[in-house]
Every structure is written in C-alpha cells, then in structure tokens.
Amino acid sequence: AQSVTQLGSHVSVSEGALVLLRCNYSSSVPPYLFWYVQYPNQGLQLLLKYTSAATLVKGINGFEAEFKKSETSFHLTKPSAHMSDAAEYFCAVSGFRGGSQGNLIFGKGTKLSVKP
C-alpha cells in the first residue's frame, strides 16, 4: 500500500523567504514521487518528479525536492518565495507493481500563502 502525508495544510511565508513544504511517503515498492501545483479552478501542473535517478530533483519555477529514503521524505523547497507561488501544492506517490505503474496517490495538499 502507498500513502502520502503532507504536514501542514496551510503554510504562510513572506515574499523572498524560504519555502518548505513537507511530504512523507509510505510505499511497499520503490516509489516514484511527484509535486504538483494547482491554481484556483485549474488542473494540476507538474513541478518535479523523482523516478529513481538523482535524489535531488530540480523542477520548474525554482523549486526543488530531495528524496531521502532513510526519512521517507520528499520535501519541496524554494529559496525565495514569489507572490506568484501562492497556490495549492500536492505531493503524490506511485509505484510499479508487476511491471505496471500504478495510479497516483495524493496527499491532502498544502496551501501556500505569500505575504508582501
């Protein structure tokens, strides 16, 4: 079974401050991990993904995440927040079973607010 836990349903930072959104996963198979961003009334946009290559993954818009197997974590960071980063962020996990990649399992999401 797989699951994702996002710590903090709401994170607020000041513009220019570090963004840290936490994600811990549970998976019985080697996981693939994803971070998505969702703006109001829109679909999900992929920020970055970990697919068993480099453990430090760089994504779009200056975001990056580090896969830490020992901590079962995949936290999302950005050195300097921008007003346009305000959105809902979802961490997700999938894995292979029998050679077939399963569906995404989503965390509950973290709403990021950026204060001027």
Place this chain on the structure above:
Amino acid sequence: GAVVSQHPSRVICKSGTSVKIECRSLDFQATTMFWYRQFPKKSLMLMATSNEGSKATYEQGVEKDKFLINHASLTLSTLTVTSAHPEDSSFYICSARGWDRGVSNYGYTFGSGTRLTVV
C-alpha cells in the same frame, strides 16, 4: 511537452440531465486515463482508471452506472455523469499517462478540470 485538453471547463446543468466531459491527449498516446473528483479544499479522489479499449476500473464507492467512462481511442476519454444531482456538483479532473515517441512518460499529465454545477 505532453498536453491534455479537457472540455468543458465549466458546465451548469439541470438535475436529472446528463453531462459529458471530454479529455484529449494532444501530442501523445494516452494508454491510461485517470478520472479524479475534487471537493472544495480537499485533495483529489480517484474515481476510476481506464485503459484504452478496456472497461474502466472503478474505485470502491464510485457508481459505475452513474459515472460512465469511455476510452475508445488512444487520444480520447470521456466521463458522462448520468442523471446528475446537486450532490454531483464538483471539480472533475482527468489525467493521462502514456507513450511519447516510444518512451513511457512516467509522469501524469492533467487536464485543466471541469467545474460541474447541478441546479
């Protein structure tokens, strides 16, 4: 990059009528399509998974006779909400996974979502 076009973006329908939502993969072959439902301020709930040419697999608690899914081609999947009721009002999102120039894309490409309001 991979693009999934979802239509309509918003629809308002009367209670008892049916609504069809389309998702098209524009530049890749979507061998698998996932349909999600998202309640306000909530995460995405997987409704069903469909593989091209096969019957959809529905998640527990999802009525397959109410939410009809068709995935007849590698570029098109549809979700039809039959006999819609106000409690079906929600945000529906499709997600496609497939092959691009012979390479499986391990990511999932999402449509832009459909806001359904049943009055």
